[in-house]
Amino acid sequence: MLTRSSRWMIAMSMLGLLFVTGCTPKDEESSGTGSGGAASKSDGGTAAVESRGTIGFSALTLKNPFFKIIADSMTEAGKTNGFEVLVNDAERDVNEQSKHIDNYIAQGVAAIVLNPADRIAIGPAIRKANEAGIPVFTCDLQCAAEDAKVDGHIGTDNYQGGRLAGDAMIEALGDAGGEVLVLHFKQANSCVLRVQGFTEVLAEHNKDRESGNITIVSELEGGGLTDEGFKSTSDALQAHQNLRGIFAINDPSALGAWTALKQAKKTDQVTIIGFDGQLDGKRAILEGKIYADPIQFPKQMGVVSVQNIVKYLDGEDYEKVELIPTAIYKKADAEKDPDLQKTPTPAPAPGEVSLIQTFKSPG
Amino acid sequence: MKRFIADNGSIIVLLALCAYYSVVTLGEQHPNTPAAGQEVAAAILKDSSEQVTVVVITRDTVQDRAYSEAVRAAIETGGGTVLAVVNGAPTDARLALEQVGGAFSRVDAIATNHSASGWGPLKPQKLKTTADKFPGISGIKVFKPQSYTWPSFLTRENLVNVINQNAVIAIIAIGMTLVIITAGIDLSVGSLLALCGVTTAVAIQQMAGGADAGTIGLLGACLIGTGVCTLCGIFNGVMVTWFRVPAFVVTLAMMMVARGLALIVAVQYQSALLGGGTEGTPEAVRIEAAAFGWLGNGATFGIPNPILLMLALYVLAHITMTKTSVGRYIYAVGGNPEAARLSGVPVFGVLILVYAICGAMAGLAGIVDASRFEGGRPNAGEMYELQVIAAVVVGGTSLAGGEGRIFGTLVGAMIIAVIQNGLNMAGVASYEQKCVFGGLILAAVLLDRFKRK
Amino acid sequence: MRGVDKSFPGVHALKNVDLDVEAGDVLALLGENGAGKSTLIKVLGGAHRPDSGVIEIDGRPMEIITPQDSQRAGIGIIYQEFNLIPAMTVRENIFLGQEPGRVSIVPAGKERRRARELFDRIGVALDPDALVRDLTVAQQQIVEIAKALSLDSRIIVMDEPSAALSPREVEGLFRIVDELKSQGIGIVYVSHRLDEIFAICDHVTVLRDGTYVDSKPIGELTRDTLIELMVGRKLADEFPNRAVAKPVATDDNEVRSGLTVSNLVGGPKVRDISFNVRRGEIVALTGLVGAGRTEAARLIFGADKREAGTITLDGKELSIKSPRDAIASGICMLTEDRKGQGLILNRSVLENFGLPNLSRFTVRGLIQQKRERDAFQAYVEQLQIKVSGPKQRAGNLSGGNQQKVVLAKWLERDAEVIIFDEPTRGIDVGAKFEIYLLMRHLVEQGKAILMISSELPEVLGMADRIIVLHEGRVTGEIEDVKLATQESIMDLAVK
């Protein structure tokens, strides 16, 4: 038993520790602001970039590397252009996102970038920014609310990406055709477009065919997450023993699907097509877990977003809606990819090697 | 004094947090008022001896318009000429500068404010290149109001924001406080919020006439929404009392069921909108009635309506808990249900009432949310239950029941709100935020506990 | 113990108090309610930290800050509220905290043997593997004593050990105390029952209002001088005089016939009970512990579900389904277990007082707190309740004062029938008299009182009529109390 005063001491020092660790990054950040401010004052025309204020970026979720990459590249591009980029994580909640926008307005940022967490419900928040005269740019996901003015959008051509995925599936399954599962994430309009493109390509493929049709037997929620993708795939494998292909709307759910296949010992029977081209996904392609990904270019999104803001502030013209087409990425691309060389994958365990080999042989 | 600290530990925590953030967010503030406009005009007039020619450039907002109007008026009364007033985007500024640069032989000054002064066309270099083509602006100077140092946390706008943003949480926390005082817990509030939002939205669109809905129709729809949630709350209460199911379990089940229902209603509705052929997506059910936005986005006497609603509910709840028999009964049931029963307190009735109120508060919060986002979101309120419980506990209510104060909860909700807002304002990166946030909540509770001892 | 001082916010509970216990000696610690007895004991047990003062054992000063310190110093404490874990066995409770190592296997056989030895030492037989929740209060007390002995305690402190026991069980306790004494163990014994003090104690230490009054060998004291030491004044009688004449039958007898209970059945303990309590009289319900007295009262009050039987008040049948109904129809009940059933310990005394009476203080839905406070203040004075103010937490009151708050809350209700279950348990002699006086006063006003008490002197001194229960049935009724003796009651009780 401790006496009261010693309990006090312990609790307070623990909290102090927490506080210090918690605040360290912020201190760095604020010192960064300080030097930025200094640079703006010493307008001596030296190498220092002139400060142009703050960009507020409300990311959909920083738990997904895709958006983290956007955020990082935006921060980077912002710095070279004289902006401090304030990144906030909305955790898929429009309410959080609206709070962020309110904060940006109160802070008087130069511009706002966001991945709308809900394409309609974000409307009122964007309208507030409009009223405050702050330009709003969307990125990856679009806003569909009426009378909310968005000054620019940069995103992936998801529909085109879906079509590429469909082509890849046709290529992988060949003339035999077979049953296909789609791991969906209906909440996101981008995913709806991907699946739409995918479905249309398959429909065209099946049109004049007697046999070897590729049929979508099931569309399940994969949540865009590894664990949910795993669960849904496991269930689908029970229901559809002859499954031959899986289209997952992003890499995490594709990896979940692969784990399920591995457990069911069906990795050689079923081909996975993913989407995104995140590092994990690319690595999985290199290892043969995923057959192909239509890849997106999140880095470019961050950079172009900042460029658009600069152009807007400079009163220049720019593309109001820019859709970056995806590119298909397969094992051959992975082998040449410098990103994967830089970060060598840990030596695969023996079991995994054999899996890859069995995967390879039929192909 | 000691007594005061002991009783109001959480208020002191709140003030300390505010003070801390004020220091951290100390920075330059840029005035944008008509008064600032007059100062700028005076500076311009003083700067040039002869008849001065001025272009006023600001953004297109209500405040900026008032500012530029003030500049224009002051310049003109001072004998200067305003060649153009631009209220718009950077492009407009560029075009206007090119125009005046071409049309007039001498333009002396640009009057602008902080935001617009950052625009490219107003930068010295850009002005120089423009002047090459449009020589009228070759001697132009840019004027903007003097900035001053003040914490950006401590502006009226930000403080109103903090409260407004968290009004929904604070409203639910009222119900949760009552439930926790009876030694219960309600995990279903977040889902009930969503269910109410969606139900209300569908009711407005289908029954009250959508875009043409009148006040009565809107109120009716809100009543349906909150009614559904109240019923869910009553269900919770009945399970807890008559069937003796632990509150944690009942409300956990309700949390899932209500979320599921909200999603089903939303998806069905979307699918019906699309003609029933395809399955809908779980998106917000749009509310077209413009008047409905009043509650969530409107303001009365300059104070956002959600704040007013929240305050009204708090006052009501405070009176109920301190001045009425029901309040006494709630405390008694939480402190010792058996002794309460033997003193003639209708224990079951009190418990059911408390869960019903909690459901109703979640419903009201759902209406505010739906109004704010102009749609019923089936995904609204995820994880709110934990935020709300945190607010209640930080506010000094004991999870063991029998103790707690309504205004303590309001302070608790504000502590959490301020922590979050401050972290956002201070630019703490989002991963670190989680650690700091958790730590600060713990710190707030600990401080309060030690003060109380 | 020398010069012990302890303050709580708003209360100076102990002021420079001394206490001496010798080996093989039984010391009675006496004082009015709120005098500081329990607080002193808690200081000794390491549950409270004194503001100043020293504790010496065998002449050596000891630092006692935690309960573990106290155990190590050889002090065993049996608190007013037991510290047993109901879901564990007797053996596990005794040896809780004495397991040989953190993760080693508990030697059940060895423990069982040791437990039997301990029980032998105090001369009782108890199954070491019985669950504590199945034991009677007296048996639980024995477990507590065994636990203290297992720690090699040389001093055992008992805070009101007899309060919850029946007379027969108290005799058992006395035997244990004698046994311990003969083994050279020093005992501190707290009780408000003076005959017990004279029966077993050797020395007496008296506290009043937190100050040390005096210490004397029992031989130098008489009952009256002891009371004078405790209360500070002489008390003439132990019981107030009965009304001169018993209430006589009048014309409106039918209407004023009071409470009638017929063929009451419910729960495992009440088989068939019928009796009546007329207005203007105190009827005592007695019997051995377990005879179904409290259970019968709870059925009348609606606290438990009644299976059969009718309850009428003044000839009108009542439909009582809950305590709320009972209270509404003019019946109220002071439960025997004030902490578990009488009070909401973490709320203020004022709120506890107001709970059943809120309708009286409410105007247009709002409670008029001034009115409530004034009403409470009146009882504070009348019953001499020691509270620091109406906002004091009920849990911080001394045991006797808690009982008084419960009493006040029901008196304010002004019910027609009042059931007193052990009304003076834990109440000091002075206050006891006040309560008796009050009961008399109530019946004189025409109320009906049903009293349950394990103390036969109290039954004989207060009741106008006695009803004796045995195994859930009425086994006898004594109309004329003057003819009753303790023996005659006991005869009926075991019939």
Ligand SMILES: Nc1ncnc2c1ncn2[C@@H]1O[C@H](COP(=O)(O)OP(=O)(O)OP(=O)(O)O)[C@@H](O)[C@H]1O
């Ligand atoms: N935790 C506490 N906080 C505040 N006051 C307390 C606390 N515990 C006891 N007191 C006060 O200290 C005084 C002494 O209480 P204590 O329990 O020692 O009395 P007691 O002599 O045991 O009385 P009783 O015979 O009624 O049991 C009382 O006035 C009581 O209200």
Ligand SMILES: [Mg+2]
């Ligand atoms: Mg005591």
